Amino acid sequence: MTEQDSTRRFGEYVAVRHHASYVAELSLDRPKAMNAVSSAMARSIAAACEALAADPHVRVVVLTSTHERAFCVGADLKERNSLTDAELVRQRPVARAAYTGVLELPMPTVAAVHGFALGGGFELALACDLIVADGTAAVGLPEVSVGVIPGGGGTQLLPRRVGAARAAELIFSARRVGAAEARELGLVDVLVDDGQDRTEALALAARIAGNSPVGLRAAKRALRLGHGLDLRAGLEIEDAAWRSVAFSGDRAEGVAAFNEKRRPEWPGE
Secondary structure (H helix, E strand, C coil), X not given: CCCCCCEXXXXXXXXXXXXXXXXXXXXXXXXXXXXXXXXXXXXXHHHHHHHHHCCCCCCEEEEEECCCCEEECCECHHHHHHCCHHHHHHHHHHHHHHHXXXXXXXXXEEEEECEEEECHHHHHHHCCCEEEEECXXXXXXXXXXXXXCCCXXXXXXXXXXXXXXXXXXXXXXXXXXXHHHHHHHCCCCEEECCCCHHHHHHHHHHHHHCCCHHHHHHHHHHHXXXXXXXXXXXXXXXXXXXXXXXXXXXXXHHHHHHHCCCCCCCCCC
């Protein structure tokens, strides 16, 4: 699979580019609106995620932005303000599908964040397993300052990252957090030099993609499903995930490659 022949657009505002390292790059591309998520963009994100989830060649997904000063500023408030109450109710499942699409991708996901990642924009990053940010990043969930609440998973994903009290402080205060503090608080995982978020996220994804695709998906499943359960229940989730890979082709190839002192050629099954 080559980079040159594997770019596909999903509507006007979203593109997926397949890299040779089994990494797919999901790019937000609505620069005139700083990637504000409109209904059309939400549908495109959901469609792109559906295609990625079904692609056996993709081992890791990196969520990026083409805008120089923003990852994503959240929901398109101009569009929201034009909707009637009935239209807003109908639009809600469309918006949710975008965030759920990213969250439920079966392979590891990495967000590459620079500039503003606010509201729904930060929620898209929180839906990923790892967040790489550069020094320009400013993250936050300011929804209560405009009379709503985080509705793209923020009230559930943020406490899982930073704990209940810290999440409450950040959500209730609606404050923006700069890159250095975001790294200190655990809002992002890796802090890199300005302008290097995409490069470093893709490099991290390529390292992850060198591992067993069967193992990666099973490990993600165990991590996600086991979180928040009591230890005994969590260990049962882990055992089920282990059993799903213990007799796989990837496991056989991994053991053989280790014994033969060579790099594995994962069958992905």
